[in-house]
Amino acid sequence: MCSSCDQNKHPTTALKTPLVALVGRPNVGKSTLFSRISGIHRKMGNWPATTVEVGSADIVVNGEEFRILDIPGISSLSPASPDEKLTHDILMEDDLDLIVAIVDASNIARCLFLVSQLKELNKPMVVALTMTDIARRRGIYVDIEALSRGLDIKVVAVLPRSKNGTAELEKILTQTLAQLKTDERDLKESTPPLGDDQRISFVSDLITSSVTRTSTRPTLSDRVDRFLTAPISGALTLLGVLWIVFQSTTTLASPFQNWISSIISGVITPPIEDVLISTPWLKGLIVDGVISGVGTLLTFLPVMSIMFLLLSLLEDSGYMARAAVVSDRLMRFAGLPGKALLPLIVGFGCNVPAVSATRALSDARHRLIVGLSVPFTACSARLAVYIFVAGIFFGGNAGTVVFGMYIVSITLVILFALFLRLTLIKGAMREPLLIELPPYRLPTTTFVFADAWLRVRGFLKEVGGIVVITVVAIWFLMAVPISGNHQFANTPVNESAYGAIAKGITPIFAPTGFADWHTAGALVTGFVAKEVVISSWAQNYSVDSPNRQLIISDLGKKLKLDFERSSSGHSSAAVIAFLIFLTSYTPCVATIAAQRREFGLKWALTGVAFQLAIAWLLAVAVFQIGRLLI
């Protein structure tokens, strides 16, 4: 029936041919209906001055000639994109004679909202109700008569793919167009526009009077969601999932870690040592510094890879959003705004972007409270240290200990935010959060591996960047003599600048059970980045050993001995105190810089003071109580 298909000419220039536009939200079946009525497959034409495509066809139906337009989908008459702007402009043109509003019966409310706006254009309109088969399968039935009465517009049910209803629609179109020739429309007479609130009420009333839902039984997904997001079962599932992730990570990664460690200490180190034997200072820098420090961190590559893979699996399956609902409830329980969840979730990856992410909160007080609480979230850099220490001291229970540290971290975030809210930054905390629950699905290999790789790459960049720089800086401080008659790069560590700093602060940790200069020094360098704690330990023990060499696998034995000594035999209590100190004290200088940028120097320093005080007090309390019990 298509007499001509004009792709390039402005459709409204054909003034004598009545113009009919198919209008609707995206994906409601406009193009299929266009093809069915025009008898042609949808062809695209470039609309002048835009790149948006509009299909048009001149057709004759029942002796009535008209031009039909298939224009881009639109969600409302307030255009939000160039496509929508084009549709809006076409609808505003006086030349448009008839609107065919396409309403998807399976998504009826949104479509009727648009129809109620289209009515206000005061142009003749017919509603084509599509997707009734899909709606019926979902238990949604539309009473066409009632809908037509409610809208005061003719409604025709059509299924363009099977031709159902298209003949009736064509009949109504031609009848309406024929009527237009005899009726004089007063285009100036317009319906007063409704506000959003009134419009929604109108649509709600329409749905109440014309739509019946027979399927109210919850789907399997709904039932699973009920369990996974319920206060008790949801929280217990989340804890269980986290425990499985940490326990699997530590168990599965162990053989790979040992393999990488043996490669570094047995294959890479000896030939380099042989080459550098004549230049002791360079050997100290390369072997005792870079290889020892960075090499130890690289043994965590399998740990981080497995952890990131498991987290990506959870994310792609749709579980993470359910976990967010459970966490959100916890936030509200503590009086935190719902939106606080956004930066805090980022914080478990890295604290620096998490501080910037507080901008999602509109209230300045909320931003400050959440921004100062972010450093207590256990970032992935701390995770490496947790796994390292827990693996040495707790063996098969390492996963449980790491899991415990995450619980400590979450508790600290909530308690600190609550403390700020009740003391320094008083005020109401109402910034609600609505979480979309994506459908469950089987994780896809491509997404899981690509996502995990991005995070592993981030870890490698950190090791290859800031960690190497810090290792070199520590080596330099260890090389600078500050007492005795020593030369640069040939100084006993206790007479070096680094030794003086580390040993100077060691007594502070006496009540915590880990007052040893190796550990104190590592905690100081941990201000740069938390992974550096591990590389610094490796470097400190390497330099401190009599032959100035350390096989990486021996690091654990040395740490055990020193913790045993510094805690007078209560090493388990001292290690837990150390891990809690690590969780609580300032994450890194980059986080301080981010806080300074967001909240000013005063608040950034206030945050650091709180973190150090809380970390020390908690470590002391844990060790002093722990040594009585363990």
Add this chain to the structure above:
Amino acid sequence: MSTPRDLVLAAYVSGTSTRRKIVEVTLLDPDIVDLIIDTMIHSGEMNRYVLQKDCEFGGCRGCPLSEGCAP
């Protein structure tokens, strides 16, 4: 008398954090709840963010929370 929008807004502000829960609390048609959420996002009363656990590919450029961050 409360409008459907008032009911959804009240549920949202009081901390109802999923669409399903809002449907249960307000007894409104699920499509109407979706419509109201859409219009609130469109009008700027609600903002849409992507939950993420870390910086995404592309660094800050790929982060939906980075609006206004320093370059």
